[in-house]
Amino acid sequence: MSGSSQRPVSGRSTISLFYILAIGAGVMRTFSVGFDIVALNTFASNPIIYGLISQWVSFAITLTLVVILSIKISREGKRRALGYELDPDFGRISLLPSRPMLYLFIAGSFAGISTFFYYILAGSTDASVVLPYGQLVIIYLLIGDLVAEKDTPTIIELQCVVSIMLGVMLVGIEPGGFNVVTLLIVLLPMNVSSAVTTFLQRKTKRYELSEGLRVDSLNMRIWSLLFLNIIMTALSIPFIPPDGMNQIMQSFDAGFWLMVGSSVATFFSLIMYIRALGRGTTAIVNSLSSISVVLGIPMTLIGNFLLPGAFGGIASDSMLWVLKIFGVTLVMMGVIALEASDVRSLVIVNVEPQVGDILPELFAIKGVESVSGLAGKHDYILSIKSRSLSKARTKILHKIQKIPGVKQVNTLVILRDHR
Known part of the structure; x- marks a missing residue:
């Protein structure tokens, strides 16, 4: 963590930097999900085993990156860490004070639950479906704000909630109808856990260690990822088959570079997302980062054109795709309208x-x-x-x-x- 006296004078406006961070987080999120979808459709037979290995590979890569970013160099007469360019609050890898560490422990625990169910869904669908599912978290964040303020929702808030909910249901429709189990996973453990994680990440990022100095997003990522992996490991162990070790080694050998790609994309996505949370409201950040919802469909179509079957199956029913595109549009309209209604x-x-x-x-x-x-x-x-x-x-x-x-x-x- 750098000192408050070492703040840079940025050549970019605060507003433009905020938009770059929030939109960039959504773009990197799309790449991260894309790597996972390709891995799960090409060589990984068990999504839970792949997810478990991928998360620990992600931790190793994240730890390595943060250690490298802790190296100090002289610039303009001052010694600063390389990671200072990513987050001006960063000085070096370190333990955080007890209160933000408690926030990260709880956030990481809920993130472990959400990530566990994410891999289950990713193993049975494509990116154009997985990415819109994640936008349901906005509804839970809105409900949390209303409960905390003991307030009643406005008409526009109700319209946005209905729009997002209906859009997600249309995106998840299958040739045989709705998958009730999938919808329950999305509605309950996956997005409720994500909402708690987002709230605590924002609270941690805004925690002032001293005057003008807040918790940095790089150390936040290290410690929350460690807690996430511990919880996910505990959830995954009962589902690992007797020959699980062989599957683990096969998945590691076959998909190492895809795991690396997913880990690096996730690292930059979360760093930009956390920094954006420190600069703006949760609703606006999620609205801008929801560009990933739009990018999911072209990535699925173009990816399957280049690597047939690698990005998930493409339904031949044109009406099904019309419903999916309409659902994505409803999700985007709901998310953007919620932000624009302020x-x-x-x-x-x-x-x-x-x-x-x-x-x-x-x-x-x-x-x-x-x-x-x-x-x-x-x-x-x-x-x-x-x-x-x-x-x-x-x-x-x-x-x-x-x-x-x-x-x-x-x-x-x-x-x-x-x-």
Whole structure:
């Protein structure tokens, strides 16, 4: 972890970097799933055994990469780790404090459950189906926010939930109808676990070790992956057959380079995703990274044209493909509409004379994105975001007015953002 005094002055704007990170995470996720699908359709007879080996290979590669990225070099008169370019909070591989380590242990445990079921699904379908399944996590994150805020959903939130749910069901349709077991796996253990993991990753990334210094995404990846692999190993052992060791060696020999490709793609996908979570809301990050849903279909079609059968079977029924494409469209519309429905506002706050600094109290209010102190007739300006004007008033403005010393609050609704 680097010191807070060593922050770079980036040549890229914060907004453009955020978009690059979030979209890049989705693109790399597509490549990662593609490598797994090819392996499971060409040589791996048991998806659980392949997944177990692949995850430990991933840990070895990730550990090697982070050790290399911990090497310090001199640049512009300062010694910085190579990984500083990936995450400015990174200094070297290290143990984290107890609280973020606890977050990562819980996140890694739930990620182990989600990953276990991911390999089961990946062994029986193609990338164009697996990638949309992962978008259901947005529904659980939204439900979690509503429960935490003790709030009722808006019409647009309900529409987005229905759109994503219906889209996922259409994507998963098979020639014989719906696979109930697959849908139950997707709806319950796979995406519920992913939602808990995402929430805790975001919480860990925003944990301040010292002023201006947060937990870095590279150390987060190392430790969460270790806990993930331990849990996945425990879940996999009962399903390994008596000749499992022979299958393990065969899978390792035949698919080593595919595992390496999947591991490297996953490494960069998660690093970019975690960094994006540290810069923006979960809904926006997931909306941008959902580009993987769109890329899944062309990758399946082009991949099977180049390597027949390697990217999963392609249904000959044209109507089935029409339904799948329609389902992907519904998922994308639901995800993007959920992000686009946010109402952004600026709030100008005046306080009573001789009132102390209330910046921490203002920034602690859920929905407040940024707070700045002003010189002149106004004292503070806040940027807030909510699903509707009524929620902004009831959930945010009332909390601001309850802070001792606040005299006047004025709200300016942003009709259009020019960036």
